[in-house]
Amino acid sequence: MSFNDLPDICLWKIFENIDEAKDLIRLSKVCSRWSDLIRPRFNRVKYLHLLGSSDAVDYIDPNSLWINADTKWNYYNLFKLFPNIKIIDSSAFDYHGSFDLPEIVKNNPQIKGLIGYLDLLGSIYDLSNIEILASEFYFNVKSVFRPDQLKQVFGRFFNMEDLPSFIGYFPNLKRLHLRLYKADQVLYNGPHLSSLKILELSTTDLVGKFIGLHFMDFCPSLESAFIGYRAKNIxxxxxxxxxxxxxxxxxxxxxxxSSRLSWPLLKKLLSKFPNLQHLAIRHFVKLNVSNFDLEKLMKLLPKLKILDLRGCKKVTHKSADFLSKYCVKENRAIVIYYDCENEPTEWPKLVNTRKRICYGLDFMKHFFYKKYMFLPDLVDE
Known part of the structure; x- marks a missing residue:
């Protein structure tokens, strides 16, 4: 029996199990029938990434195209083959002289997100359709974007002095990731972020007071926050x-x-968020939370469901046993994570891999269990 005698469903299953990009492209050119069966696979591709290894072969996963820096794509119209590419990791084009990224962005209005160290100072880009951006912000945003154009920003390093004007220009951001510098004890004094749902914030400073909690006071609708703590106080x-x-x-x-996060300071901090459901306080090696403190924390946060204290060396199975007994007594269900020798297999792991693009603004899925350095660049809403 030849391939052409197979029913469509069998051919489709065969094509679905082929991941190498150029193999699929060649197969799609065999005939119109094969093209019709393979095209939905191409249409599902929304994200374009650069492969980390020069030995890796270009491939397609359920929603992404991964290309090698050494692969020659000159003979293919990439964005005609994959018409729904929505977010681009621009590093994928740094090694491909045949691609003109500003021209690609200009001619493909479906592209809404960019990741990379982009040279935006020369105004060679038409970014009128871009809504989410991960980049260094060493440029005048007003010369590149319309007011309130960006909905999501990942700023690797950001000057605290520029933050108020930046927020004033993009007041309706939904997600904001910032690593602030020149922020030592400098309190934010600018517009509110009334639409912000997710905030990830750290500073480069090691002394003085961390001002992240103060910035959160200007985000009244905030639902999820990831604080990268480096200073000695808050x-x-x-x-x-x-x-x-x-x-x-x-x-x-x-x-x-030397990180200082004592129970009295933690109590002050958590009293600001009485409806917390999921709380992680990780890698504070000197944090000492007694059973008495745990009970007060449970009463302070009556809706708490998950407590992650991994990396806090003084939290042991005794704390977990106490919390278990407390939950039985108070008819509450709270899961506690801590460092132990025989960690149950059902416990989620701290994720040490970085997925630069994620699908869906789901904090518990894409953020909560990861380390700060592995948080995603952009999230496709």
Whole structure:
């Protein structure tokens, strides 16, 4: 029996199990029937990535095209073959002289997101359709974007002095990832971010007070936050509450022996977010939370469902046993994660791999269990 005698469903299953990009492209050119069966696979591709290894072969996964820096794509109209590419990792084009990225962005209005160290100072890009951006922001955003054009920003390094004007120009951001510098004890004093749902924030400073919690006070609709903690103290204004925050991660991203996060300070901090459901306080090696403190924390957060204390060396199975007994007594269900020798297989792991593009603004799926350095660049909403 020849391939052409097979029913469509059999051919389709064969094509679905072929991942190498150029093999699929060649097969799609055999005849119109094969093209019709393979084209939906191409249409599902929304993200374009650069492969990390020069030995890797270009391939297609369920929603992405991964290309090798050494592969010659000169003979293919990439964006005609994959018409629904929506987010581009621009590093995929740094090694391909045959591609003109500004021209690609201009001629493909379906592209909504860019990742990379883009030279935006020369105004060679037409970014009128771009809504989400991961880049260095060493340029005048007003010369490149319309007011309120961006809905999601991943800023690798950002000057604290520029933040108020930046927020004023993009007040309706939904997700914001910033690593601030020149932020040592400098309190934010600018417009509110009334639409922000997800915030990831750290600073480059190791001394003084961390001002991330103060910035969160200007985000009244915030639902999820990931705080990369590096300083020795935190500025906390207990008088301002956020009743929308459900998810909070505070991670010592330097794993500093000198990091100071005591129970009294933690109590002040958590009192701001009475409706928290998922809380992670990770890698604070000196944090000592007694059973008495745990009970007070449970009463402070009556809706808490997950407590992740991994990396806090003084939290042991005794704390977990106490919490289990407390939950039985109070008829509550709370899962606690901590470092132990025989960790149950059903416990989620701290994810040490980085997926630069994720699908869906799901904080618990894409953010909560990861380390700060592995958070995604962009999220396709």
């Amino acid at each position: 500025f906390v204004n207990e008088s301002i509450k956020n009743y929308n925050l459900r998810d909070l991660v505070i991670e010592d991203i330097e794993w500093m022996q």
